[in-house]
Amino acid sequence: MTQSPELQDVPKIPTHIAIIMDGNGRWAAARHLPRMAGHRAGTENLRRIITACVEFGVKYLTIYAFSTENWKRPLDEVQGLMQILGDALEKEAAELHKQGVRLNHIGRLERLEEGLRRKILQVIDMTRSNNRLVLNIAWNYGGRDELIHALQAMLREKVNPEDVDEERISDHLFTRGIPDPDLVIRTSGELRTSNFLIWQSAYSEWYFTETLWPDFDKEALRAAIIDFGSRERRFGGRKTEQGQEQYAG
Secondary structure, three states, rough: OOHHHHHHHOOOOOOEEEEEEOHHHHHHOOOOOHHHHHHHHHHHHHHHHHHHHHHHHOOEEEEEEEHHHHHHHHHHHHHHHHHHHHHHHHHHHHHHOOOOOOEEEEOOOOOOOOOHHHHHHHHHHHOOOOOOEEEEEEEEEEHHHHHHHHHHHHHOOOOHHHHOHHHHHHHHOOOOOOOOEEEEEEOOOOOOOOOOOOOOOOEEEEEEEOHHHOOHHHHHHHHHHHHHHHOOOOEEEEEEEOOOOOEOO
């Protein structure tokens, strides 16, 4: 696939971008609209960002759609978010499939209503052979809960403590088989990680923007990718005088 002309001079395109989609409520409030209107606008925007990621050559996109903490929100808002997810799956599945997008879920499906779980699993099955972009939807997901889930699985398997290492833990995460994010974007100006991919993002580059999620468009994504391309990633190492990377200790 030919890279977008506007990005041809960027030295590094992130393989995996993860996004904390924040600011839907504030977007709606600024327009004197109900909060659910903001959430629907955010869902509409996701379609545009998926298309842009495909165009830019990003291979993995992970979106933080509903956290384990979001159950604390008012019941009508939680129910509305569940309805939006179900509607989006019905409306967008065919287009995602057409674009070569493979849908993947990270988090726990058990707490979701049976009909919604079935819709998610149907789209996952329908798109499983696609390889243009992997879209990971973090729904009922929390980074700490993910680590608890991994530890529980290893205990059930009676893994020897001496055999527990980074690779073993990674293999028991919801994201097993998926490379760690190169770039994590958070919209709306908040400067928190909010329990998102806390293991996987240990060496990710973070990009914070004041732009509210429904307004975070293709050009905003391009700006984030260009900023990422200008950074020097050392993964705990340092540069020698000759420019070669060296472990920092």
